[in-house]
Amino acid sequence: MSEQQEEFAIRVRDLVVGFGRQTVLDHLSLDVRRGEILGLVGASGGGKSVLMRTIIGLIPRRSGTIEVMGQPIGGRTQGAATAWGILFQQGALFSSLTVRQNVQFPLRENLVLSQELMDEIAIAKLEMVGLRAQDADKYPAELSGGMTKRVALARALALDPPILFLDEPTSGLDPIAAGDFDALIRTLQRTLGLTVFMVTHDLASLTTVCDRVAALADGKIVAIGPMRELLQSEHPWVRAYFHGKRSQMLQHEMR
Numbered sequence: 001m002s003e004q005q006e007e008f009a010i011r012v013r014d015l016v017v018g019f020g021r022q023t024v025l026d027h028l029s030l031d032v033r034r035g036e037i038l039g040l041v042g043a044s045g046g047g048k049s050v051l052m053r054t055i056i057g058l059i060p061r062r063s064g065t066i067e068v069m070g071q072p073i074g075g076r077t078q079g080a081a082t083a084w085g086i087l088f089q090q091g092a093l094f095s096s097l098t099v100r101q102n103v104q105f106p107l108r109e110n111l112v113l114s115q116e117l118m119d120e121i122a123i124a125k126l127e128m129v130g131l132r133a134q135d136a137d138k139y140p141a142e143l144s145g146g147m148t149k150r151v152a153l154a155r156a157l158a159l160d161p162p163i164l165f166l167d168e169p170t171s172g173l174d175p176i177a178a179g180d181f182d183a184l185i186r187t188l189q190r191t192l193g194l195t196v197f198m199v200t201h202d203l204a205s206l207t208t209v210c211d212r213v214a215a216l217a218d219g220k221i222v223a224i225g226p227m228r229e230l231l232q233s234e235h236p237w238v239r240a241y242f243h244g245k246r247s248q249m250l251q252h253e254m255r
């Protein structure tokens with residue numbers, strides 16, 4: 001593997017993705033470094049989820065290349081499921097399965113393990129995300145929003161993936177739960193050496209947990225760097241996003 005490939009967990013070059021006559025991503029390029037937490041911001045409907053879904057092989061691309069951990073992701077084929085864990089916006093747990101069964105789902109799909117070992121792994125993953133062994137027998141309907149996100153995170157980590165994709169992980173959580181979740185992501189990234197790709201609108205998350213922030217506008221990454229650099233960006237959309245009335249108010253509060 002070349003040095004460049006080792007440095008980056010994800011490399012996207014000249015990516016074009018569209019639906020019918022609509023072009024959503026227009027020659028987009030992006031590098032995600034190994035071990036970093038990268039936050040992705042962009043206008044509503046601007047293509048953040050489409051980018052994430054294209055990287056993980058769920059949406060076909062028109063052109064461009066994508067490499068994940070040095071391996072090319074095929075145009076229509078899915079990459080190795082073990083390379084990443086995904087936390088979708090609503091948690092997306094299986095409502096008819098218990099917490100334990102939800103966490104074990106990727107293990108059953110991808111490995112042949114004894115029930116005893118799967119039970120041990122499920123409990124270890126639940127404890128890793130701050131839940132208790134007693135929570136394992138609950139059903140999703142019995143969980144709070146914060147617990148649901150944690151179970152979904154435990155499931156995303158079940159196969160020990162090197163990369164974690166998070167789609168608006170703190171949406172729907174109160175500020176305390178959101179702060180706790182951010183801290184958990186930071187701890188997991190440090191202890192497990194994870195690379196985290198996070199779509200978020202949460203200014204507190206962007207400021208406190210992201211090593212770098214990328215801004216998606218007009219189908220491209222128009223600015224990327226630590227938050228303090230994004231705040232200096234001259235790009236009109238980035239300026240409007242971070243220096244608009246609402247953001248200013250929040251940033252003022254955060255000082």
Ligand SMILES: Nc1ncnc2c1ncn2[C@@H]1O[C@H](COP(=O)(O)OP(=O)(O)OP(=O)(O)O)[C@@H](O)[C@H]1O
Pocket residue numbers: 019024042043044045046047048049050051
């Ligand atoms: N499967 C699909 N078929 C057709 N159009 C789609 C599909 N998925 C997304 N789109 C379109 O692509 C554009 C980008 O959508 P996307 O969900 O990526 O936006 P987003 O940046 O994640 O927005 P939000 O912040 O509101 O979640 C939208 O115009 C959407 O309608």
